[in-house]
Amino acid sequence: MTIDIIVDWLQATLRWGAPLIIVSIGEVYAERSGVINMGIEGIMLFGALAGVAVSFLTENVLLAALFSIFLGALFGLAVAYLTVSRRTNQVVTGLMLNLAALGGSNLLFALLSESRHERVARFPILFPEVFHNIPILGPILFRQPVSTWIALILPFLAAYVLYRTDWGLNVRAVGENPQSAATAGLPVIKLKYQAVILSGIFAALGGCVLTLGEVGYFASGGMTAGRGFVVLAAVVVGGWDPIRTALICLVFGAADAAQLRMQTAGSVIPYQFLQMLPYLITVIALAGVVGHTRPPKTWGAPYDPKDV
Amino acid sequence: MKKETKTNKFISIPFIGELALSGARPLIGVFLGLLAGAGLIALSGVNPLHAYRAMLEGAIGSPQAIANVLVRASPLLLGGVGVAIGIKSGVWNIGIEGYMYAGAIGAGIIGIMALPVAPIVHIILAMLAAMVFAAVWGFAPAYMRAYRGVNEVVATIMMNYVAIFLTSWLVHEPQFMAEPGSFFPMSLLIAPTAKLPILMKGTSLHPGFIIGIAACVIFYLVLRFTPFGFRTRMLGVNPIGSRYAGVKVKKQILLVLLIGAVLGGLAGAIEILGLKMRVYMDFVAGVGYESVAVALLSGGNPLAVIASALFFAALKAGGATMSIQTGVGAPMTTIIEALCVIFVIAVGHGERMRLRRLEAKAKGTEEVQENDN
Numbered sequence: 001m002t003i004d005i006i007v008d009w010l011q012a013t014l015r016w017g018a019p020l021i022i023v024s025i026g027e028v029y030a031e032r033s034g035v036i037n038m039g040i041e042g043i044m045l046f047g048a049l050a051g052v053a054v055s056f057l058t059e060n061v062l063l064a065a066l067f068s069i070f071l072g073a074l075f076g077l078a079v080a081y082l083t084v085s086r087r088t089n090q091v092v093t094g095l096m097l098n099l100a101a102l103g104g105s106n107l108l109f110a111l112l113s114e115s116r117h118e119r120v121a122r123f124p125i126l127f128p129e130v131f132h133n134i135p136i137l138g139p140i141l142f143r144q145p146v147s148t149w150i151a152l153i154l155p156f157l158a159a160y161v162l163y164r165t166d167w168g169l170n171v172r173a174v175g176e177n178p179q180s181a182a183t184a185g186l187p188v189i190k191l192k193y194q195a196v197i198l199s200g201i202f203a204a205l206g207g208c209v210l211t212l213g214e215v216g217y218f219a220s221g222g223m224t225a226g227r228g229f230v231v232l233a234a235v236v237v238g239g240w241d242p243i244r245t246a247l248i249c250l251v252f253g254a255a256d257a258a259q260l261r262m263q264t265a266g267s268v269i270p271y272q273f274l275q276m277l278p279y280l281i282t283v284i285a286l287a288g289v290v291g292h293t294r295p296p297k298t299w300g301a302p303y304d305p306k307d308v
Numbered sequence: 309m310k311k312e313t314k315t316n317k318f319i320s321i322p323f324i325g326e327l328a329l330s331g332a333r334p335l336i337g338v339f340l341g342l343l344a345g346a347g348l349i350a351l352s353g354v355n356p357l358h359a360y361r362a363m364l365e366g367a368i369g370s371p372q373a374i375a376n377v378l379v380r381a382s383p384l385l386l387g388g389v390g391v392a393i394g395i396k397s398g399v400w401n402i403g404i405e406g407y408m409y410a411g412a413i414g415a416g417i418i419g420i421m422a423l424p425v426a427p428i429v430h431i432i433l434a435m436l437a438a439m440v441f442a443a444v445w446g447f448a449p450a451y452m453r454a455y456r457g458v459n460e461v462v463a464t465i466m467m468n469y470v471a472i473f474l475t476s477w478l479v480h481e482p483q484f485m486a487e488p489g490s491f492f493p494m495s496l497l498i499a500p501t502a503k504l505p506i507l508m509k510g511t512s513l514h515p516g517f518i519i520g521i522a523a524c525v526i527f528y529l530v531l532r533f534t535p536f537g538f539r540t541r542m543l544g545v546n547p548i549g550s551r552y553a554g555v556k557v558k559k560q561i562l563l564v565l566l567i568g569a570v571l572g573g574l575a576g577a578i579e580i581l582g583l584k585m586r587v588y589m590d591f592v593a594g595v596g597y598e599s600v601a602v603a604l605l606s607g608g609n610p611l612a613v614i615a616s617a618l619f620f621a622a623l624k625a626g627g628a629t630m631s632i633q634t635g636v637g638a639p640m641t642t643i644i645e646a647l648c649v650i651f652v653i654a655v656g657h658g659e660r661m662r663l664r665r666l667e668a669k670a671k672g673t674e675e676v677q678e679n680d681n
Contacts, residue, residue: 038461082650082653082654086653086654088650088653088654089653091400091461092604092649092653093650093653095402095461095597095600096601096604096646096647096649096650097646097650098597099594099597099598099600099601099642099645099646100642100643100646100647100650102594102597102639102642103639103640103641103642103643103645103646104639104643106637106639106642107637107639107640107643110637110639225469226465226466226468226469229461229462229465229466230466232459232461232462233459233462233466236459236462270477270480272473272474272476272477272480273473273477275473276469276470276473276474279466279467279469279470280466280470282462282466283448283449283452283458283462283463283466283467286452286458286459286462286463287452287456287458287463290456290457290458
């Protein structure tokens with residue numbers, strides 16, 4: 001009985017953690033290049049809506065994922081243009097993008113209202129039925145949708161790209177010292193654009209995974225419920241490292257999963273206090289790591305090619 | 309080299325010119341925002357001129373419409389000035405939404421009690437409770453930002469969600485605030501003595517906007533003429549320099565964030581005592597984030613907050629009429645709001661570039677003159 005509860009909880013942890021991990025990968029790249037993409041909450045929201053809309057209209061989840069990736073790239077491009085080329089304040093840009101996305105998703109969702117709370121086609125489960133019956137590991141690992149597996153492999157791939165390829169080295173150099181990077185002949189602006197567009201792509205894909213990997217419907221008025229900001233915190237707590245950040249995302253996923261389990265299990269604690277849990281843990285985690293992690297040197301600062 | 313150009317900038321740009329530039333910038337931004345909004349409205353298949361005419365009618369077409377705008381402006385004025393003070397000192401106070409919930413809880417608890425006091429006393433007590441609740445609520449993120457260096461954007465936003473769930477718990481049975489047997493969870497009605505007076509028959513116009521405008525004027529004067537205001541502005545312009553000048557930076561940041569919290573709490577109290585008459589989940593619905601847009605459009609100037617809060621309130625009120633008359637969804641106004649602010653900050657960059665070109669030009673002529681000599 002208790003084993004079942006733990007297995008169920010771990011399975012849900014992976015499913016709730018997966019969207020956070022995917023979003024965090026892109027944000028790690030953007031922040032490593034010096035740009036904080038505060039708009040990931042809004043981009044996630046749009047990815048979530050786009051995923052449900054395309055899945056509802058075409059019943060093809062691959063198409064849904066591709067379309068949200070395309071949307072995410074567009075949003076990433078917009079953020080990159082504003083923060084890198086026009087050097088707007090990164091916090092303002094992100095917050096206003098979130099505000100626009102909240103309005104925009106409510107507006108567009110109203111057009112699709114026939115799909116309201118109707119479950120759409122979701123990401124399929126990767127492994128065949130045989131594996132599901134393996135004790136413990138079966139339900140936790142093998143009865144997961146494709147998206148969870150992507151989220152499990154992605155951090156390692158991302159770490160390899162960041163630490164072991166030229167492109168990764170260049171992105172890190174740009175975030176640490178763009179002036180020297182430019183002197184060394186690196187295309188600083190281009191690299192920042194690439195990193196920020198990646199953060200848009202992964203944010204939208206993460207949103208799509210949130211709706212199509214788990215719930216299967218879109219709820220108007222804040223489907224993502226602050227998860228983008230949770231990811232921003234996770235990146236800081238994870239010290240701008242893809243793998244460590246992914247682990248922190250799993251912790252937040254575990255909190256989310258736990259509060260949902262405890263709600264349905266009818267705990268003595270009022271469910272609203274359980275709902276607060278992921279947010280409180282985020283704040284406490286942030287407070288705990290301050291001073292223990294070091295951000296990229298030009299984190300959040302605009303880059304002016306004319307400054308020497 | 310770099311220092312030289314910086315000093316040059318201050319000398320070579322005349323004061324009036326800078327003022328004109330900084331004054332024109334929000335107007336250009338708003339114009340471009342409305343233009344882009346017109347494009348989006350056209351994309352949704354509605355004539356943008358019709359939509360904007362409906363919006364204008366809904367905002368200023370009748371005394372009732374204007375009253376409606378003023379009612380919507382009340383929380384934006386208070387929240388906007390709270391965020392604006394933060395911007396002036398260089399911290400982002402995104403927690404207005406949460407402070408409004410905390411304030412509403414405080415005002416609600418006092419408001420639903422049947423107190424044997426005069427209405428004005430009851431209202432003041434409820435507002436004081438709201439401000440105390442909000443200050444207590446805002447203390448945790450403010451302290452963490454000021455003394456621990458926690459990112460205030462993430463911390464305050466996380467606290468907003470916590471505040472919503474706390475409100476939800478309080479208005480569910482069997483908590484003492486909850487309305488028994490109601491279909492939708494909400495608190496009891498506030499007592500008649502705690503209700504704000506209605507200023508205009510047939511509307512819900514309450515004195516909230518007067519309090520809001522007063523707060524904007526007061527904080528304009530505070531920022532301009534008091535040592536506290538001077539320290540706040542200095543902190544925003546040069547945090548390291550102000551530390552050397554003896555400003556207690558941490559205490560200052562804490563105070564600035566707490567002022568924002570108190571103003572947000574007051575905004576929540578006014579919403580409850582003047583308009584909603586009950587506390588319930590989602591009663592704020594984004595006003596806190598719109599306050600951030602208001603403050604950004606004002607560039608952190610409390611007097612400009614009055615204009616930008618009225619503008620956004622008119623946009624929102626007009627948006628409801630637009631939605632009814634033309635079928636363009638009301639959330640369109642939220643998008644237009646965000647677009648306005650994005651254009652304002654993007655235009656700011658164009659200005660910097662123009663200044664730089666002017667500077668280079670001025671320097672070029674100087675050099676030419678030097679060569680001539």
